[in-house]
Amino acid sequence: MDSLDLLSPYLFRHKGKNFVVQEGLKPKDLDALRDVDVRPTDIYLVAFPKSGTLWMQQILVKIMDAAHPDQVEDSTNRVRVPWLEGGAVDNFHRERPDPRLYRTHIPPEMLPHGVKAKGIKVVYVMRNPKDVLVSLYHFAHSWVMLEKPKSFEDFFQDFLDGNVFMGSWFDHVREYYNQEDQMDILFMSYEDMLKDLRSEVVKLCAFLGKDLTDEAIDDVVESSTFKNMKTNPNANFKDLVEKERYLKETMRKGVAGDWKNHFTVAQNEYFDQVFTERMSDLPLSFTWELKQ
Numbered sequence: 001m002d003s004l005d006l007l008s009p010y011l012f013r014h015k016g017k018n019f020v021v022q023e024g025l026k027p028k029d030l031d032a033l034r035d036v037d038v039r040p041t042d043i044y045l046v047a048f049p050k051s052g053t054l055w056m057q058q059i060l061v062k063i064m065d066a067a068h069p070d071q072v073e074d075s076t077n078r079v080r081v082p083w084l085e086g087g088a089v090d091n092f093h094r095e096r097p098d099p100r101l102y103r104t105h106i107p108p109e110m111l112p113h114g115v116k117a118k119g120i121k122v123v124y125v126m127r128n129p130k131d132v133l134v135s136l137y138h139f140a141h142s143w144v145m146l147e148k149p150k151s152f153e154d155f156f157q158d159f160l161d162g163n164v165f166m167g168s169w170f171d172h173v174r175e176y177y178n179q180e181d182q183m184d185i186l187f188m189s190y191e192d193m194l195k196d197l198r199s200e201v202v203k204l205c206a207f208l209g210k211d212l213t214d215e216a217i218d219d220v221v222e223s224s225t226f227k228n229m230k231t232n233p234n235a236n237f238k239d240l241v242e243k244e245r246y247l248k249e250t251m252r253k254g255v256a257g258d259w260k261n262h263f264t265v266a267q268n269e270y271f272d273q274v275f276t277e278r279m280s281d282l283p284l285s286f287t288w289e290l291k292q
Contacts, residue, residue, distance in 0.1 A: 007163060010147040017107060017167040022145045025085060030110060033084060038114025041099040043208065044122045045081065048172045049105055049165050050135035051127040052190040055254070057081045058224045058232075060101055060123070063205060066216040071097050076234045105166045108179045119184045121208055124176050127190035128286040129169045130259035130271060133159045137262075140165075156267055160274055170278040177282055191256045191287035197221050226254035257289030 004012040004021065011018040014027045045060060047053045057077040065072045073080055084104035104111070115122065137155045140146040146165060149155035155164070162168030179185065186207040193200045198221045205212055212220070222228065263271065 008147055010145065011165065013167075015107075015110065016171070017110075018163070018165055019085070020145045020165065030085065030106070033106070033110060034113055036084070036112040036114075038112045038118055038120060039098060039100065040118045040120060042118075042120045043099055043101050044084070044111070044115060044120060045101065045103040045125070046122055046176065047103075047105065047125040047127075048132060048169050050132050050139055052125040052188075052193070053103055053105075055190075055193065055224065055226075055229070056123060056125050056188065057101075057103060058229055059201060059204065059220060062220040062223050063201070063208065063210055063212065064099065064101065066212050066220060067210040068097075068099075074234075105172075107172060107175050108183070109175070116183055122183050122185040123188060123204065123207070124185055125188045125190060126173060126284075126286075128256065128259075128288050129275065130263065130268075130288060131190075131256060132169055133271075134259045134262050136164060152262060153267075156263075156271075160271070170275075173284070174279070174282065177284065189287070191290060194254075194256055194290055195287075197224065255290070256287055260289065 004027070005014065006012050006021070007018055010021055012021055013019075014030055019025050019030070043060065045053065045056050047056070054077075057080075061077050061080055081101040081103045084102045085106060114120065133156065136159065137149055137152060140149050140155070149158075158164050159169070162171065166172065176185065177187075180187075186204065188200060188204065198217065201217055201220050201224075205217065223232070259268075
């Protein structure tokens with residue numbers, strides 16, 4: 001039996017990242033992902049937790065439904081885009097037609113070898129880290145697998161120190177950015193999707209090689225709005241709320257700038273300082289707030 005390097009009763013460390021103890025994952029399971037079978041047509045959705053995974057799942061599913069109408073399934077997005085780390089838990093092993101979709105939070109060095117070797121498409125979703133912090137804070141109050149934060153102040157520091165689910169946001173973004181020349185990767189911005197979802201869907205379709213009609217793109221966009229996803233049981237994880245794996249709905253606000261309702265002036269100044277120290281050498285820009 002694997003011994004775990006416990007960060008807390010809820011999280012264990014492996015290769016510098018933090019994984020959920022109660023999900024039943026073991027280090028050997030994570031290491032085995034390197035040898036997972038990869039098909040050239042596979043598509044991987046990657047994001048740090050609470051950066052837009054659920055949203056991008058919906059968009060990818062709807063694009064595939066439009067491009068491959070004979071493969072449409074009436075099942076949840078969680079089943080149609082299985083969690084790579086989840087193994088059989090998320091129907092990972094069930095037979096599916098190409099192109100197969102997967103979602104994951106793991107760093108690039110833990111991805112299957114075939115991701116680079118076969119040049120599969122990787123869609124990486126980024127979100128401004130202040131909102132990621134706030135969203136993850138609320139998520140920790142909902143997902144029963146995570147420890148409820150003692151206070152926002154404590155969680156704020158844990159986030160900056162990388163002592164939260166999946167570790168450091170700063171490292172995660174940097175590690176994937178540094179793979180840009182070695183992987184077939186498209187970086188998508190959560191805030192750009194908020195500003196002009198249609199343009200971002202068009203860009204994504206071009207990357208994936210899916211030539212959709214204007215009408216089909218409009219349908220992808222309409223079905224992927226926050227309002228429509230919030231009432232769609234295939235998209236909003238309602239079944240997991242009913243099974244009490246989540247204590248409340250997973251779709252909370254879907255905005256940019258909610259951090260302003262949580263950060264103190266001092267916290268914001270400190271965060272900006274850390275962000276500059278950790279990220280200023282990367283040519284990445286983030287939108288910190290959008291008017292509603």
